[in-house]
Amino acid sequence: xxxxxxxxxxxxxxxxxxxxxxxxxxxxxxxxxxxxxxxxxxxxxxxxxxxxxxxxxxxxxxxxxxxxxxxxxxxxxxxxxxxxxxxxxxxxxxxxxxxxxxxxxxxxxxxxxxxxxxxxxxxxxxxxxxxxxxxxxxxxxxxxxxxxxxxxxxxxxxxxxxxxxxxxxxxxxxxxxxxxxxxxxxxxxxxxxxxxxxxxxxxxxxxxxxxxxxxxxxxxxxxxxxxxxxxxxxxxxxxxxxxxxxx
Amino acid sequence: xxxxxxxxxxxxxxxxxxxxxxxxxxxxxxxxxxxxxxxxxxxxxxxxxxxxxxxxxxxxxxxxxxxxxxxxxxxxxxxxxxxxxxxxxxxxxxxxxxxxxxxxxxxxxxxxxxxxxxxxxxxxxxxxxxxxxxxxxxxxxxxxxxxxxxxxxxxxxxxxxxxxxxxxxxxxxxxxxxxxxxxxxxxxxxxxxxxxxxxxxxxxxxxxxxxxxxxxxxxxxxxxxxxxxxxxxxxxxxxxxxxxxxx
DNA sequence: CGTAGGTTTGACTGATCTCAAGTTTGGTGG
DNA sequence: CCACCAAACTTGAGATCAGTCAAACCTACG
Numbered sequence: 001x002x003x004x005x006x007x008x009x010x011x012x013x014x015x016x017x018x019x020x021x022x023x024x025x026x027x028x029x030x031x032x033x034x035x036x037x038x039x040x041x042x043x044x045x046x047x048x049x050x051x052x053x054x055x056x057x058x059x060x061x062x063x064x065x066x067x068x069x070x071x072x073x074x075x076x077x078x079x080x081x082x083x084x085x086x087x088x089x090x091x092x093x094x095x096x097x098x099x100x101x102x103x104x105x106x107x108x109x110x111x112x113x114x115x116x117x118x119x120x121x122x123x124x125x126x127x128x129x130x131x132x133x134x135x136x137x138x139x140x141x142x143x144x145x146x147x148x149x150x151x152x153x154x155x156x157x158x159x160x161x162x163x164x165x166x167x168x169x170x171x172x173x174x175x176x177x178x179x180x181x182x183x184x185x186x187x188x189x190x191x192x193x194x195x196x197x198x199x200x201x202x203x204x205x206x207x208x209x210x211x212x213x214x215x216x217x218x219x220x221x222x223x224x225x226x227x228x229x230x231x232x233x234x235x236x237x238x239x240x241x242x243x244x245x246x247x
Numbered sequence: 248x249x250x251x252x253x254x255x256x257x258x259x260x261x262x263x264x265x266x267x268x269x270x271x272x273x274x275x276x277x278x279x280x281x282x283x284x285x286x287x288x289x290x291x292x293x294x295x296x297x298x299x300x301x302x303x304x305x306x307x308x309x310x311x312x313x314x315x316x317x318x319x320x321x322x323x324x325x326x327x328x329x330x331x332x333x334x335x336x337x338x339x340x341x342x343x344x345x346x347x348x349x350x351x352x353x354x355x356x357x358x359x360x361x362x363x364x365x366x367x368x369x370x371x372x373x374x375x376x377x378x379x380x381x382x383x384x385x386x387x388x389x390x391x392x393x394x395x396x397x398x399x400x401x402x403x404x405x406x407x408x409x410x411x412x413x414x415x416x417x418x419x420x421x422x423x424x425x426x427x428x429x430x431x432x433x434x435x436x437x438x439x440x441x442x443x444x445x446x447x448x449x450x451x452x453x454x455x456x457x458x459x460x461x462x463x464x465x466x467x468x469x470x471x472x473x474x475x476x477x478x479x480x481x482x483x484x485x486x487x488x489x490x491x492x493x494x
Numbered sequence: 495c496g497t498a499g500g501t502t503t504g505a506c507t508g509a510t511c512t513c514a515a516g517t518t519t520g521g522t523g524g
Numbered sequence: 525c526c527a528c529c530a531a532a533c534t535t536g537a538g539a540t541c542a543g544t545c546a547a548a549c550c551t552a553c554g
């Protein structure tokens with residue numbers, strides 16, 4: 001079902017304006033894009049590795065992640081996403097998916113035909129630049145994850161994941177270090193940090209005992225944001241948020 | 248020193264044509280770009296984290312890597328690069344470097360002012376698409392590295408690194424699985440895989456004892472390419488080479 | 495030939511994993 | 525409203541992969 005969906009257009013405009021102002025013409029171009037809005041349930045796959053896609057998904061609400069599998073069934077989450085994120089910009093120009101995209105919670109997404117989005121980018125330098133920046137920031141986050149998984153110990157890794165999550169969530173209006181919901185099971189945290197669920201559990205407890213975090217189920221509070229960032233080695237410059245602030 | 252450098256232009260054209268044919272006008276645009284060619288010695292930094300840059304570097308010859316550091320001095324290499332690679336496309340649109348770029352061997356690079364390259368991309372959809380694809384493939388490689396470092400054991404990690412290296416080197420005409428030079432110290436391999444140099448050494452020996460590889464100093468031969476790929480869990484689709492083949 | 499950087503080896507330590515058994519939680523149907 | 529169930533979370537004990545530390549050995553190069 002292809003419909004003109006105001007909510008999706010607004011979300012995309014808001015996303016792209018994080019990276020610099022759009023002109024009225026640009027906004028009109030975006031509003032004219034066809035969107036197919038869908039709701040998916042928790043756990044549902046939006047993209048399967050190896051499949052071909054001719055559209056891009058914008059996450060309107062809910063949470064999602066990208067992940068890859070090893071030959072022997074190990075799973076690695078390589079990024080997570082929240083509302084406003086464009087989860088598969090790679091399909092704008094790459095035919096085959098090299099990873100999976102899966103909804104973590106129930107979610108609603110807007111799918112945009114890749115050729116239409118490409119055309120929009122070609123017609124408008126502002127739109128093209130914004131999409132570019134989104135991809136470049138995505139890549140920057142992957143680099144930070146390589147560092148996180150490769151060079152930090154279990155506690156720091158988990159702390160870093162939490163710091164990144166809350167920073168991005170807060171920017172999207174979804175809570176603050178004081179109070180936020182982390183919609184991940186401990187198994188998913190393990191898959192994102194390259195650890196086992198058992199060890200994630202122990203490290204979360206350790207962070208709790210040290211007075212860094214408090215949690216009830218998946219509702220978290222960071223009690224000492226400064227020390228938490230220190231333990232995590234978290235420096236948000238890799239998120240390139242200054243672009244957003246400047247705008 | 249800004250000069251019109253035929254070698255650099257040719258390298259860039261060749262790189263971009265991997266992703267699809269360029270028209271004569273596109274090639275002329277690229278030839279008209281100003282290049283500043285520099286040679287650097289092994290170990291020299293091309294980009295420092297946190298610094299601002301207004302140009303992009305094309306690696307003409309030699310090897311380089313990108314890396315990041317943790318607060319406590321741990322180093323993680325997040326990618327390596329060989330001739331033909333554009334090592335800092337992120338600076339096309341992101342002001343501050345979020346990682347370091349360092350020459351691994353003596354190298355020669357061509358620097359292109361970012362604004363000129365941006366202008367070229369704006370003027371030519373073919374150039375824009377090619378640069379896009381390069382960035383998207385870069386990101387795909389980072390995802391694979393997150394998986395490699397997060398979910399594979401030491402032996403497989405190193406095997407995977409070797410498989411990726413030889414695949415990309417062979418594509419650039421720098422040897423074959425039969426015979427190639429891996430210009431990395433064991434410490435650099437350790438920094439790329441999230442291990443210690445000591446353990447890298449032992450795992451390389453283990454791969455040798457199992458008849459997977461033979462090496463003399465840093466000259467390698469893969470003795471059983473099929474089993475090597477198996478151990479590594481290496482599937483080259485994340486490199487999106489079909490684009491190159493199709494062209 | 496002397497030196498520095500890189501590689502190799504050995505013995506010991508320790509972080510993280512594995513396996514396996516509970517316990518809690520939230521949702522569902524009676 | 526309660527009983528039950530599956531999924532998620534916790535806990536403990538023992539095993540193992542990879543790290544640490546320290547010394548010795550190459551090898552290219554000045």
